[in-house]
Amino acid sequence: MFTPFTAVDYPASRFISQLRQTTLHDFPWLSLTEIRFDLQQFDSALFSFYAIPQPAHLSQAVNKRRAEYLASRYAARIALTSLGISDFLLDNDADRAPIWPAGIIGSLSHTAQRAVIVCAAVRPQRMAGVDVELLMKADSALELSEIIVSADELIYLKQCGIPLTSALTLAFSLKESLYKAVYPQLRQFMDFHSAEVIALNGETGQARLRLTRDFSREFPAGRQFIGYFQQQQDEIITLVVDDVHPAGD
Template sequence: MQEVTAKIMPRVDSHFIGKVHSVVDERTGVRLVTCEFTLANYQPVLYSELGIVMPESIARAVPKRQAEFLAGRYAAAMALQHLAPVVDRGLQVGIGEKRNPLWPNGVVGSISHVGTVAVCAVSHGTDKDYLGIDVEVLMSARVCREIAAIVANRQERELLKAHGLSDRVALTLIFSAKESLFKALYPSVKDYFGFEVAEACELRLNEHTLVLRLAERFAAKHNLPREYECQFTLGEHWIQVVTCGVFPGRISGAYFRG
């Protein structure tokens, strides 16, 4: 991965932002920017120093949430600069009613953060209709037991375990894939759907691809295709999933919804 230099965005003496990396993902073609941040070095003044607007809802949040939001929007600002001339440095990524990022016109994107790492994925709207990214630390055995029935049915879990994945990896991957799918589709459907709406139906382990299938009724309601390829990366203690693509019927970057 290529490390982004300080010339792109201002850096500050507080050392809140650590290493920043930028790369175009070979599988999906989207721009990925990852940045590390140090929670102990967070100060509210960093928003103005980094040129990021603090929304009112974030101003009322606890410092940890403020720090995560700042790191995510910092990664987004750096990622957007690679999409010029679609965007300029002064544009902000807003926040919606459901805490979803509001991207500039002509851009699709997604933000995720876990621990002290924030990651952003962006693409031109002419290239992708939907894009979602999610990163998760591998769930503990206790967490897996507590949420397994909510996140996936037995058939889904057995599908992944049949390929040699442990319970922890299987459930974390399904969880992360469904989160990335939600982030990818929500801007189009404006429907706050749950884990039960999508089901893991195929795992191509050699391609690092998990296929999710939408419930027939939900797909018909929103005139959506049913199957989505989720590209995943397995780290030693974490999983990252990117779900992106174009809708059928695309014409000049748009699509028909019936």
């Protein structure tokens, strides 16, 4: 899915263990920045060390939340610097969606040990969303299955050749990526049944999703999107990039 990663220089600390960047084979215009960090090594002094202002609303937050914020915002700064935008601090709007610089589309996601940013220059119809997840526990995946997928989707996932726990985690993550990709243009809430997974190929790491309801003229029921995914041990990353146009368009 990705071209070879390139390591990025950064001020050394025990908190950040790795910082690297890559692109997608099929979408070389899309930059992906990944940072790995150790929650146990977090200290509030690291905000100053990495020159990331700590928001007032996080001053009393638990270390986990502050560490994830620091890692994701530092990764965003590195990602935007690679696009020629220096010293930009990523903020959120009233809907908690990231506010990217003018002329840039982007998406971010994190776990308690990893933050990932994708961003690119704006172009008409260009969309990108990313999500990272830890593999669900088998019992949790089954308990959440009715929230994540429809009965028909569950039948498909059981037959797609991917272990069901992984397939359900992928379905969850792919729908998160889809929501992040379309939200800047759609600006409407989507639940997990607003789209369905109609193809999931473990060999190619590609998926296809389809909207199940009409949102707008640009986002009607039946519109399809392509997704990409990769699983490494207990971690999953998914991306939804651009849209799949009907044949002949």
